[in-house]
Amino acid sequence: MMRSLLWAGMAVFIAGIYGKDDPAQHAVLVELFTSEGCSSCPPADKLLEGLEHTQPVVVMSEHVDYWNRIGWTDPYSSPAFSTRQQAYARRFGIEGPYTPQMIVDGRVELVGSDAREALTAIGAAVKLSKTAIRIGAGATKATVEVDPLPAGKAHNADVYVAYAADSGTQDVLRGENKGRRLHHVSVVKSLKQVGSVDEHSGFRTEVDVEKGARLIVFVQEPGNGPVWGAEMRPAGQ
16 A cells, blocks of 8 residues: 555656656656566556556567466567567676566666656656657558657667557466456567667658557667667557
8 A cells, every 4th residue: 555655656746747748758668578477567567557647658568478388378478578678688787587677768677566766767767868759640551750869879779660559458377377367558569670870860661550559669779778769659540
């Protein structure tokens, strides 16, 4: 109960400073590496959903597959997300991947259920210069336009496109979460690099629009480095 009250109070405080609806703010990318086979993950899934509703963020729930061998195969899991998380482990110099793990703008890693640390990291990231990203509104194809990187901040960065389901709900029948109904938001289905930018040149391309899926675009330095911009086109738009 005390933790819930603390989270609610901090969310209101930070939302008042960095309003989600402030058009001058560019979104912060928040990634959650999670698994339905991990008993510590449901609170982090809930936190991610709370952040999406209260903070200027684009969220991605990336389900890893290394928990699948202990009793429950997470239907949303992919070895691609385990590989991406391993790259973050090397980037941050930590012993290895773990769940739940949250990454804020490619700059800060933290335990995915730690609301205080998450809000602090978002509050710091939202102050930084960002690269503007625009996603068009086509029905089957969308134009993606990315501005050059902020001058003097980074030499180059990669442009990524992800497709994510709005949500997912699952009754877990085995493993550490046996008997629980779990809920997730922004469940990533695929993620790929489509181009690159630097401080002199932007990038423009056309991508498919997947029916019923969010379209997420973000700009990240090579080696899972800092994120310089993120944008999301909601499912159905």
